[in-house]
Amino acid sequence: MIKPASKFLHVSSLLASRARPSYCKTLLVKAFSCFFLFLSFAVAHAQSTKTLNTSPLAQADFRTSHMPYTAFDKLSHTILKIENVTLKVGFAPGKLDLSNQQILNWITNSAEVVSKYYGQFPVNNARVLIVPAQGKGVKTGQAFGYRGAAVRVFVGEKSNLNDLKKDWIAIHEMIHLALPNTHQRHLWLAEGLSVYVESIARVQAGQLSETFIWNGFMKSMPFGLPKSGDKGLDYTHTWGRTYWGGAIFCLLTDIEIRKQTNNKMGLQDALIGLIKKGGNNERIWSISEILEATDYATGKKAVYEQYMKMYNTPIKPDLKKLWKDLGIKKVDGKIVLDNNAPLAKIRQAIIAPRKQS
Numbered sequence: 001m002i003k004p005a006s007k008f009l010h011v012s013s014l015l016a017s018r019a020r021p022s023y024c025k026t027l028l029v030k031a032f033s034c035f036f037l038f039l040s041f042a043v044a045h046a047q048s049t050k051t052l053n054t055s056p057l058a059q060a061d062f063r064t065s066h067m068p069y070t071a072f073d074k075l076s077h078t079i080l081k082i083e084n085v086t087l088k089v090g091f092a093p094g095k096l097d098l099s100n101q102q103i104l105n106w107i108t109n110s111a112e113v114v115s116k117y118y119g120q121f122p123v124n125n126a127r128v129l130i131v132p133a134q135g136k137g138v139k140t141g142q143a144f145g146y147r148g149a150a151v152r153v154f155v156g157e158k159s160n161l162n163d164l165k166k167d168w169i170a171i172h173e174m175i176h177l178a179l180p181n182t183h184q185r186h187l188w189l190a191e192g193l194s195v196y197v198e199s200i201a202r203v204q205a206g207q208l209s210e211t212f213i214w215n216g217f218m219k220s221m222p223f224g225l226p227k228s229g230d231k232g233l234d235y236t237h238t239w240g241r242t243y244w245g246g247a248i249f250c251l252l253t254d255i256e257i258r259k260q261t262n263n264k265m266g267l268q269d270a271l272i273g274l275i276k277k278g279g280n281n282e283r284i285w286s287i288s289e290i291l292e293a294t295d296y297a298t299g300k301k302a303v304y305e306q307y308m309k310m311y312n313t314p315i316k317p318d319l320k321k322l323w324k325d326l327g328i329k330k331v332d333g334k335i336v337l338d339n340n341a342p343l344a345k346i347r348q349a350i351i352a353p354r355k356q357s
């Protein structure tokens with residue numbers, strides 16, 4: 001959910017009246033379920049649990065609009081060491097059908113998917129707050145950075161292991177930790193990256209099939225195209241333009257980097273370069289610094305150039321032609337991949353697990 005203070009985007013209100021095809025509910029819910037706060041202030045896994053003697057806390061203390069850092073730090077917590085990151089996981093008061101260990105395993109798996117994509121976890125320390133909620137399934141999530149990287153996820157009390165297996169929210173929020181805070185007008189970049197990278201990372205980790213994510217992109221990316229009267233991505237903040245317009249930017253940039261580097265590098269390399277330059281959500285960077293750091297990694301200017309094309313101008317790429325060129329088509333309701341299409345090798349490279357350097 002997007003529940004920012006008035007200075008931030010309030011996408012949920014923009015969406016309240018939109019009619020949506022039933023298929024897209026899952027992907028559309030993605031947008032509702034995440035809130036990334038920009039400029040909000042100004043394999044072996046070790047596990048240990050620490051219990052603090054504190055005064056009783058109520059669940060309401062953990063349902064605040066911003067990350068309740070102070071309340072979180074009074075909770076008992078479990079330390080998970082995964083790759084380079086130390087995750088401090090705390091459970092807000094409330095009951096869950098799932099055991100704490102099952103939740104911890106899910107958080108561990110999510111962090112592993114993100115680490116595999118970036119070659120490391122985006123930050124070295126992060127708080128993870130689990131808040132029990134009504135109902136079933138992982139409900140919503142948020143990412144914060146202003147007092148240290150933090151992720152809060154609301155989990156339905158009736159959730160089961162299958163709900164955790166299907167979940168994308170924990171990974172989506174962890175991906176937000178990989179981008180510096182910047183001006184709120186670039187929120188589409190943060191959400192676009194989380195939507196796009198989550199899909200690619202889960203294919204690379206073996207959680208999703210290639211056809212599943214291309215099917216999702218084919219169905220949902222049209223929501224990101226500009227409508228009549230829309231401006232460039234920096235200036236039209238509707239749900240479609242923010243989430244799926246941002247995802248279109250990511251796909252086009254990925255393809256462009258691959259074209260310019262003979263398919264040796266892609267957006268993934270650019271994003272890894274950003275982290276290596278110290279970019280993560282505990283930092284506040286200008287958009288220029290973000291673009292420079294991503295392009296530095298590939299030695300090209302593809303990210304900057306794509307940004308310049310889309311930030312102020314409502315460009316409308318021909319998605320049908322793009323799918324055809326990538327070799328993705330739908331036959332009798334099923335996705336069929338054509339490996340002889342002009343951009344088929346690029347499509348294959350996008351989802352191929354990256355060799356660790």
Ligand SMILES: [Zn+2]
Pocket residue numbers: 034035036172173176190191194
């Ligand atoms: Zn998000």
